[in-house]
Amino acid sequence: MNTLWRDKRIFLVGGPGGVGKTTVAASLGTQLAKEGFKTVVLTVDPAKRLAQALGFDQFSSELQPVHLKGVKEKMLYASMLDTQRYFDKIITRFAASEKQRDKILNNRLYRIMVESLGGSHEYAAMERLLEFTKDSTFDKIIVDTPPSQNALDLLNAPQKLADFMDNSVLRWFQSSNKPLSLFRQGTKVAMKLLEKLFGSDFFKALAEVMDDLEGMHTGFRDRNLEVIKILKSATTGFFLVTYPSEIRFDESREFMAVLKDKGIPISGVILNRLEKKYPHPLSEDMPISREDKKLINDILKYRSELVAEQQNWVTQFTQLFHEVPQITIEKQSQDIHDLETLSQIGKRLLSLEHA
Numbered sequence: 001m002n003t004l005w006r007d008k009r010i011f012l013v014g015g016p017g018g019v020g021k022t023t024v025a026a027s028l029g030t031q032l033a034k035e036g037f038k039t040v041v042l043t044v045d046p047a048k049r050l051a052q053a054l055g056f057d058q059f060s061s062e063l064q065p066v067h068l069k070g071v072k073e074k075m076l077y078a079s080m081l082d083t084q085r086y087f088d089k090i091i092t093r094f095a096a097s098e099k100q101r102d103k104i105l106n107n108r109l110y111r112i113m114v115e116s117l118g119g120s121h122e123y124a125a126m127e128r129l130l131e132f133t134k135d136s137t138f139d140k141i142i143v144d145t146p147p148s149q150n151a152l153d154l155l156n157a158p159q160k161l162a163d164f165m166d167n168s169v170l171r172w173f174q175s176s177n178k179p180l181s182l183f184r185q186g187t188k189v190a191m192k193l194l195e196k197l198f199g200s201d202f203f204k205a206l207a208e209v210m211d212d213l214e215g216m217h218t219g220f221r222d223r224n225l226e227v228i229k230i231l232k233s234a235t236t237g238f239f240l241v242t243y244p245s246e247i248r249f250d251e252s253r254e255f256m257a258v259l260k261d262k263g264i265p266i267s268g269v270i271l272n273r274l275e276k277k278y279p280h281p282l283s284e285d286m287p288i289s290r291e292d293k294k295l296i297n298d299i300l301k302y303r304s305e306l307v308a309e310q311q312n313w314v315t316q317f318t319q320l321f322h323e324v325p326q327i328t329i330e331k332q333s334q335d336i337h338d339l340e341t342l343s344q345i346g347k348r349l350l351s352l353e354h355a
Contacts, residue, residue, distance in 0.1 A: 004267065004325060005032070005350055008237040010133065010230065014145045016251060020272045021241035023336055024329075024349065025144035026050060026078070030339060031346025033076035034068055037139040040077045042128055044121065044144055053336050054078055061085055068339065077138075086124040087114045094219035103212045122156075126227045133230060228262075237267030244271050244313035253320060268352050269321045273331040274310055278303040327352045 013025040022043055029041035043050075043059065051059050054066050061082035065074040088105060095101035104110050125145055132141045230236055240255065242248045252269070259266060281297040288296075318326060329348060336342060 004237070004352060008235055008267065009140060010129065010233070010236040011140065011142045012129075012145060012231075012236065012238045013142060013241055014238060015241040016248065019241050019243045019248070022047070022144045023050060023342070023345070024239075024241050024270055024272060025142050026054065026336075027342045027345035028349050029076055029078070029140070029142045029346075030066070030068070030342040031350055032140050032142075033066070034071060034343060034346075035350075036075070038075050038137065039140040039142065040079065040132060040138045041142045042079055042081060042125070042132070042144065044081045044125065050336060053338055053342060055339070066339070081121070081125055081128060083121050083124040084111070084114055086127050090127055090219075090223075091216075094216040096216075100212055103208070107208060107212070127223070129230065130223065130226055231262075231264045238264060239268045239270060240266055241270045241272055242317075243273055244310045244317060246313065249313055249316055249320070252317070256320070266321070266324050268325045268327065269317060270349070270352075271314060271317060271326065271328045274314070274328050275303065275307045276330055277307055325352045 011025075011028065013021050013028070015021045025041055025043060029039045033039045040063065048058070051057070054064075056064055056078075059078065059080035061080055063077045063079050066076040066078055067074075068076055091104050091110075092101050095104065122145070125143060129141065129143050132138060231238070238259070240252060242252055256266060278300050281300055286293060314328060327349065329345060332341070336345075
């Protein structure tokens with residue numbers, strides 16, 4: 001194993017949804033565990049087949065051991081992120097008293113806020129990461145970051161929530177005994193709709209939950225600083241999983257620029273689900289009908305053009321991330337359904353070298 005993996009304890013596997021990063025995270029965890037590192041993989045909304053590949057009927061928020069063939073000790077654990085649960089733990093930690101904690105947790109608008117507040121999944125993932133970093137049980141911690149249209153949500157979530165909890169925001173909500181008076185006439189229709197949906201006591205509940213949250217912004221800001229410190233640590237690696245296409249290239253370029261601005265290095269780029277090369281067109285003497293031959297050759301031509309287009313974007317990624325280790329992984333011929341396949345992908349990932 002090269003030093004890129006040996007020197008890191010925390011692995012953040014990031015990228016947009018639909019590029020296979022959950023599978024990459026599970027594959028990495030499987031092989032690191034087989035190499036002798038006690039490893040935990042924190043994942044988000046994994047596919048049922050992936051759960052079955054790890055030997056589970058389904059994922060849960062509790063730590064679940066994965067039984068690896070030929071490995072006697074329990075070296076690999078997996079857990080699914082439970083956003084609501086971790087927000088409750090955050091409130092419990094930052095509340096000044098049990099009374100404040102209970103008032104917030106029992107307020108129905110608090111539940112709605114957790115489900116709808118932008119960045120809540122990302123913040124919960126970072127909170128869980130902080131929990132694991134202070135636990136010496138595991139040698140390697142892998143976080144499959146929540147899927148999002150913009151991978152930067154992960155880095156911005158702690159700051160966003162710290163800003164939301166700021167006293168100036170809370171005071172804005174608390175500045176009137178009749179919150180409806182804070183809105184312009186044109187917004188009153190929307191406010192009445194909210195009252196219809198949530199009941200006539202909507203604004204009273206809103207004022208109460210915002211009042212109860214007062215004083216907790218310091219805790220959120222401190223956690224934000226902790227997250228930034230971890231992300232900048234030499235023992236943390238951020239691995240970008242993406243796909244060779246124009247849209248993903250533009251996303252990755254923006255992502256790299258913001259990371260550089262924040263002083264957070266990218267440890268590696270994984271270009272996933274590359275098409276396999278296809279054979280040349282069928283020869284003229286192939287004993288099949290002309291119509292069938294044309295159909296097959298048209299398909300082969302399309303697939304070859306797709307491979308060529310992907311290779312063009314692989315070259316673009318190589319030029320963009322010329323100082324960053326990179327690896328390409330071919331598209332699997334079928335869904336991941338066993339630990340051996342995950343392990344094989346993991347071995348490929350562990351071949352990723354320093355640039």
